[in-house]
Amino acid sequence: MSAATGGSGGLPGDLPERRSEFYRTLEGLRVQGRVIHALLLRELQTRFGRGHLGFLWLFLEPLLLAGVIGLLKSLMQSREMGNVPPFLFVVVGYAPYFAFRAIINRATTAFQANMTLMYHRQVRLLDIMLARNLLEMGAVTCVLVIVLAGTAWITDFSPYDLPTMVFALLLMFAFANGLGLLVAAGAARWEVVDRIVHPLTYIALPFSGALFALHFLPARWREILLWNPQANIHEMLRDGMFGDQIPAYYDLTYVIGWVVIVNLLGMAAVRAVRAKLEF
Amino acid sequence: MIYFDRVSKHYDLRGGGKKHVLRNVSGIIRPGDALGILGRNGAGKSTLVRMLAGVEHPNSGRIERRMTVSWPLAHGVGLQNSMSGADNARFIARIYNQPIKKVLDFVEDFAELGPYMDMPAKTYSVGMMGRLLLGLSFAVDFDCYLIDEVTATGDQRFVARAQALLAEKTRGRSLVLVSHVPEHLKMYCRTAAVLNEGSLTFFEDVDEAVATYKAL
Numbered sequence A: 001m002s003a004a005t006g007g008s009g010g011l012p013g014d015l016p017e018r019r020s021e022f023y024r025t026l027e028g029l030r031v032q033g034r035v036i037h038a039l040l041l042r043e044l045q046t047r048f049g050r051g052h053l054g055f056l057w058l059f060l061e062p063l064l065l066a067g068v069i070g071l072l073k074s075l076m077q078s079r080e081m082g083n084v085p086p087f088l089f090v091v092v093g094y095a096p097y098f099a100f101r102a103i104i105n106r107a108t109t110a111f112q113a114n115m116t117l118m119y120h121r122q123v124r125l126l127d128i129m130l131a132r133n134l135l136e137m138g139a140v141t142c143v144l145v146i147v148l149a150g151t152a153w154i155t156d157f158s159p160y161d162l163p164t165m166v167f168a169l170l171l172m173f174a175f176a177n178g179l180g181l182l183v184a185a186g187a188a189r190w191e192v193v194d195r196i197v198h199p200l201t202y203i204a205l206p207f208s209g210a211l212f213a214l215h216f217l218p219a220r221w222r223e224i225l226l227w228n229p230q231a232n233i234h235e236m237l238r239d240g241m242f243g244d245q246i247p248a249y250y251d252l253t254y255v256i257g258w259v260v261i262v263n264l265l266g267m268a269a270v271r272a273v274r275a276k277l278e279f
Numbered sequence B: 001m002i003y004f005d006r007v008s009k010h011y012d013l014r015g016g017g018k019k020h021v022l023r024n025v026s027g028i029i030r031p032g033d034a035l036g037i038l039g040r041n042g043a044g045k046s047t048l049v050r051m052l053a054g055v056e057h058p059n060s061g062r063i064e065r066r067m068t069v070s071w072p073l074a075h076g077v078g079l080q081n082s083m084s085g086a087d088n089a090r091f092i093a094r095i096y097n098q099p100i101k102k103v104l105d106f107v108e109d110f111a112e113l114g115p116y117m118d119m120p121a122k123t124y125s126v127g128m129m130g131r132l133l134l135g136l137s138f139a140v141d142f143d144c145y146l147i148d149e150v151t152a153t154g155d156q157r158f159v160a161r162a163q164a165l166l167a168e169k170t171r172g173r174s175l176v177l178v179s180h181v182p183e184h185l186k187m188y189c190r191t192a193a194v195l196n197e198g199s200l201t202f203f204e205d206v207d208e209a210v211a212t213y214k215a216l
Helices: A023-050 A054-077 A088-108 A115-118 A125-155 A162-189 A192-203 A219-225 A231-245 A252-274 B046-053 B083-094 B100-111 B112-120 B124-138 B158-169 B182-188 B206-215
Strands: B002-012 B018-029 B035-037 B059-065 B144-147 B176-181 B191-196 B201-202
Touching: A023 B083, A054 A088, A054 A125, A088 A125, A088 A162, A088 A192, A088 A219, A088 A231, A088 B083, A125 A162, A125 A252, A125 B124, A162 A231, A162 A252, A219 B144, A231 A252, A231 B124, B002 B046, B018 B046, B018 B059, B018 B201, B035 B046, B035 B182, B035 B206, B046 B059, B046 B144, B083 B100, B083 B112, B083 B124, B100 B124, B124 B158, B144 B158, B158 B182, B176 B182, B191 B206
Parallel strands: B035 B176, B035 B191, B144 B176
Antiparallel strands: B002 B018, B002 B059, B191 B201
16 A cells, blocks of 8 residues: 555556557447346336236236227217327327326436446436336237237237328337436436426326317417427327327427437436536 | 545535535546545535545536546445345446346345345345455456445455455555444554544544544
């Protein structure tokens, strides 16, 4: 032990060399991949237990909720939707919204609940968020695949334009991810965020365009709702699903702009909040 | 080697004001060092260890790590209480890129948890937790181990085993152990430092550090 005392500036000469910038970036990506994989498995375990039925709940929960609402809707049978089965209409709207809301709501406790993991240097806040969000996205994607495959098999109704649908779904996830990062960083900084976010996600439902097509709204209302990127994404999803049967209104560049901005801001916010975390 | 230069850390207190935990602390930890850090409760020992580990960031100053450094081995952190010991071991193996089987076998052998290996970690006694933590970190093979009191809680048998393993493991590697119990330090460390009121004073001789600490 050499007892260096305060005031000695600069690095000592015999410090081992650092690896090149490129090597460290590559290594960093490998580490991040490993960490996210481990976090995903852990998240599955802590949320659903080790039992196999626990794992099933991941899919059953959104499936049941969307299913019940869908059934209620189909019993009420009112709108002028032509050949569109009301059940499908609701599932395609509600399942992605379910993932969106889960990502945002769960983001408020993301850091608090995982502080103990932050004792491992390689576990970064961004990894924790990505692992959680990927799980939510995976679950809802599975639900959609099950429902769509099921209806295609039973009723012969298949998505009109699958690539558009997949792209819209990816945009929805990316948008939720960015907002989730912002919410998580905000909640780590100010307690109020946690209180505000939950009611907000409920209030936001009617404005999200998840449960109705904008085509059936008066033009003025439609224009207002289209300021919301989420409403655009839901329209795009339905466009991919139902095609010409329901006219869709969305601006792809507008949505992509939002997605990029929200994710960049989110990553910056998470990074800024990391240095301030207290253990 | 861990090199830290003029590191300062303070916490903001509620209602304004600051609590300075470390002021301009510098030092080097070289391969082969076994350094003990003594300090009273709340002196900032755990904060220092977290910063050496790169987990918490200093307000000013720099810390360079040029060897692999363990996570801070302290009670109730770094593991997940709702998960079993075995699942925690799998998680650690994954994030530290170790073969899962190797980590599991090592921990089972070292921690001697028996059937508790498959019980949630929240059901563990303090001693069992300490054994699990040390076992996990030893399974990974770091160049430097940062130990925050966890070795203090074991029974005789555990202390003897931990001592033997630490002596073997840390040959040519480094150990930083913080504690408020001088006897504990004497068992594991060759040099020592005292952390008091934000400054860190190094001593070549552990007994000298203990005497200084007791006189505080």
